Amino acid sequence: MNLPETRPSADPATPRNAPATAGAPAPKPAGKAAKHRLEEWRGQAFVYLCVLLLVVIIFSIVVFIASRGLTPFVSQGVSVKEMLFGLEWAPEADHPMFGALPFLFGSFSTSLLAAIIAAPLGICAALFMTEMMPKLGKTILQPAIELLAGIPSVVYGFVGLSVIVPFLRHTFPGQGVGIMAGAIVLSVMILPTITTIATDALRSLPAGLKEGSYALGATRWQTIARIILPTTLPALLTGVVLGIARAFGEALAVQMVIGNAPHIPHSLFESATTLTSIITLSMGNTTTGSLHNNALWSLALILLLMTFLFVFIVRMLERRSKHA
Amino acid sequence: MIIEIERLQLYYSAFHALKNVNLSIPENRVTAFIGPSGCGKSTLLRTLNRMNDTIPGVRIEGEVTIQGRNIYGSETEVEFLRKRVGMVFQQPNPFPKSIYDNVAYGPRLHGVTKKAELDGIVERSLRSASLWQEVKDVLKKSAWSLSGGQQQRLCIARALAVEPEILLMDESTSALDPISTTKIEELTRELREKYTIVMVTHNMHQAARISDRTVFFLNGEVVEASDTEALFRSPVDQRTEDYISGRFG
Numbered sequence: 001m002n003l004p005e006t007r008p009s010a011d012p013a014t015p016r017n018a019p020a021t022a023g024a025p026a027p028k029p030a031g032k033a034a035k036h037r038l039e040e041w042r043g044q045a046f047v048y049l050c051v052l053l054l055v056v057i058i059f060s061i062v063v064f065i066a067s068r069g070l071t072p073f074v075s076q077g078v079s080v081k082e083m084l085f086g087l088e089w090a091p092e093a094d095h096p097m098f099g100a101l102p103f104l105f106g107s108f109s110t111s112l113l114a115a116i117i118a119a120p121l122g123i124c125a126a127l128f129m130t131e132m133m134p135k136l137g138k139t140i141l142q143p144a145i146e147l148l149a150g151i152p153s154v155v156y157g158f159v160g161l162s163v164i165v166p167f168l169r170h171t172f173p174g175q176g177v178g179i180m181a182g183a184i185v186l187s188v189m190i191l192p193t194i195t196t197i198a199t200d201a202l203r204s205l206p207a208g209l210k211e212g213s214y215a216l217g218a219t220r221w222q223t224i225a226r227i228i229l230p231t232t233l234p235a236l237l238t239g240v241v242l243g244i245a246r247a248f249g250e251a252l253a254v255q256m257v258i259g260n261a262p263h264i265p266h267s268l269f270e271s272a273t274t275l276t277s278i279i280t281l282s283m284g285n286t287t288t289g290s291l292h293n294n295a296l297w298s299l300a301l302i303l304l305l306m307t308f309l310f311v312f313i314v315r316m317l318e319r320r321s322k323h324a
Numbered sequence: 325m326i327i328e329i330e331r332l333q334l335y336y337s338a339f340h341a342l343k344n345v346n347l348s349i350p351e352n353r354v355t356a357f358i359g360p361s362g363c364g365k366s367t368l369l370r371t372l373n374r375m376n377d378t379i380p381g382v383r384i385e386g387e388v389t390i391q392g393r394n395i396y397g398s399e400t401e402v403e404f405l406r407k408r409v410g411m412v413f414q415q416p417n418p419f420p421k422s423i424y425d426n427v428a429y430g431p432r433l434h435g436v437t438k439k440a441e442l443d444g445i446v447e448r449s450l451r452s453a454s455l456w457q458e459v460k461d462v463l464k465k466s467a468w469s470l471s472g473g474q475q476q477r478l479c480i481a482r483a484l485a486v487e488p489e490i491l492l493m494d495e496s497t498s499a500l501d502p503i504s505t506t507k508i509e510e511l512t513r514e515l516r517e518k519y520t521i522v523m524v525t526h527n528m529h530q531a532a533r534i535s536d537r538t539v540f541f542l543n544g545e546v547v548e549a550s551d552t553e554a555l556f557r558s559p560v561d562q563r564t565e566d567y568i569s570g571r572f573g
Contacts, residue, residue: 206417208413208415208417209417209419209420211375211378211413211417212413212417212418212419212479212482213419213429214375214378214406215373215375215406215410215411215413215483216406216407216410216429216430216433216482216483216486217403217404217405217406217407217430217433217434217486218403218433219403222433226429226433227419230420230421231419231420
C-alpha cells in the first residue's frame with residue numbers, strides 16, 4: 001500500500017555488483033567461482049529489471065493522470081479555485097461549471113465518519129484478541145474479521161442498499177441514502193485494515209512493558225490505558241489512516257448507497273456524492289479529450305494526491321513510532 | 325520470617341516445575357536463589373508476587389504466606405500484593421515515557437495525584453536507587469535515552485516508588501556490563517536495610533558476594549538453604565558441593 005516494492009532501488013548497490021563478469025563468459029579455469037559470479041549477476045539483473053519496470057509503470061501512471069488532469073487548468077480555462085471551492089458541477093451546460101467541492105466534501109465526510117465508526121471497533125477487537133482472550137480471538141474473531149476483507153465491494157453495496165438504507169429511511173428523516181449510509185458501509189469495509197494493523201502492533205509490543213506495569217500493581221485496564229495504547233498509538237493511527245485511504249478510494253459500494261446528488265447535503269441522511277462515484281458514473285458518457293472528460297481526470301488527480309498525502313502521513317507515523 | 329512457603333507445588337500444564345518447596349525467607353536480608361537453568365528458581369520468585377498468574381496452564385498447590393497471610397487465598401487482591409512485593413526483571417524494561425513519569429507511574433496507579441507529593445516520591449526513589457545525581461537535571465527526558473545500567477536502576481527506583489516491603493530481583497544484572505553490575509550489587513546491599521530482597525542469580529559469585537542467605541535449587545526442588553557463608557564454605561548436600569565447585573551447571 002505504501003509501495004515497499006520501490007525500496008530496493010534506493011538501496012546502495014552491493015559492491016560485488018560485478019560489471020567485470022557482465023560481458024564476457026567466464027574463463028574456464030576459474031570454474032566454480034565464475035559460475036557463482038554469473039549466477040549472482042543473473043539474479044541481480046533480474047531484480048533490477050523488475051524494479052525498473054515497476055518504477056516505470058508507477059511513473060507513467062502518475063504522469064498520465066497528471067497530464068490529463070492538468071489540461072483543464074492549463075489550456076481549457078478552468079481555474080483551480082473553481083474546482084476546489086465551486087459548488088456547481090455542470091460540465092455539459094452552455095456555461096460549463098466545474099465545482100468539485102460537493103464531491104470533496106462527500107469523499108472526506110464518508111471516509112472520516114467511517115474511520116470514526118471503525119477505529120474503536122477495530123482497536124477494541126485487536127485488544128480483545130491480544131490482551132483478553134488470545135485463544136478465542138485467534139481461532140474465531142480474527143478469521144471472521146479477515147473474511148470481511150475478502151467480500152467484494154459490490155456485495156457490501158448491495159447489502160447496504162437493501163438493509164442499511166431502508167433502516168436509515170425508517171429511522172431518520174430523509175431518503176436513507178447519503179453520507180451516513182456510505183460511512184456505515186465503508187466502516188465495515190475498512191474494519192479488517194484497522195484491526196489487522198492494530199493486532200500486529202499490539203502483538204509486537206515487548207512483553208517486558210506489560211509485565212513491568214503488572215508488577216507495580218496495575219490492573220489490566222490500567223495497563224491497557226496507560227502503557228499499551230500510548231505506546232502503540234502511532235501504529236494504531238497508521239491503521240486508521242490506511243483505513244481512511246481505503247475508504248477514500250472506494251467507489252462502487254459507496255456509489256450504491258450515497259444517492260449521487262452533486263451538492264453538499266444538509267444532513268447525513270440526504271443524497272450526496274463522492275469523487276469516485278462521479279468519475280465512475282460520468283466517464284462512460286464523455287469523449288476522450290473533451291473538457292468534461294479532462295475534468296474527470298482532474299478529479300482522479302485529486303484522488304491521487306490525497307493518496308500521496310495518506311502515504312506520507314503513514315510514513316511520518318512510522319518514523320515517530322521508531323523514535324519513541 | 326517475612327515469607328513462608330509450605331508444600332508448594334507448581335505445574336505448567338503437565339510439567340511439574342516446583343516440587344514440594346518448603347522455605348522461609350527472613351526480613352531485611354538478601355536471599356539468593358541459585359541453581360542451573362530451568363531448576364525453578366525464577367518460577368518460585370514469580371510465585372511470590374503472583375506474576376505466574378498471567379501464564380496460561382499454571383496450577384499451584386500449597387501455601388505462600390507473607391506476614392502471616394496466604395497470598396493465594398481468596399481475600400488477597402493481586403494488585404495490592406504486587407504493590408507490597410515489587411519486582412525488577414532480567415531485561416531493564418522502562419516504559420517509553422520520561423524518567424519522571426516512569427517513577428511516578430506506580431504511585432499514580434495507586435491514587436497519588438498531587439504534584440508536590442509525586443515530586444517528593446520521585447526524588448526519594450531515585451536517590452534510593454543511586455540514580456538521582458545522574459538524572460536530576462533530565463527528568464523530562466525519555467527513559468529510553470539512559471544506558472542499560474541506568475535503566476535498570478530506574479526500574480529499581482520505579483519499584484521502590486510504591487513503597488514495597490519486599491523486592492524481587494530476577495537476574496537483574498545478567499544483561500548489564502560489569503561496572504553497572506557492581507553498582508546494582510552495592511545498591512542491593514544498601515537496600516536491605518529497609519527492604520527484604522529475594523534475588524535470582526545464575527552467578528554463584530554474585531550470590532556469595534551480596535546475599536545473606538542462599539538457596540540452592542535443582543530440578544524444581546530445594547536442595548539446600550542456609551546462611552550464604554555456611555553454604556559456600558561447607559555445603560551439607562553433595563549436589564550443592566558439586567554445583568558450587570563447578571562440577572556441573
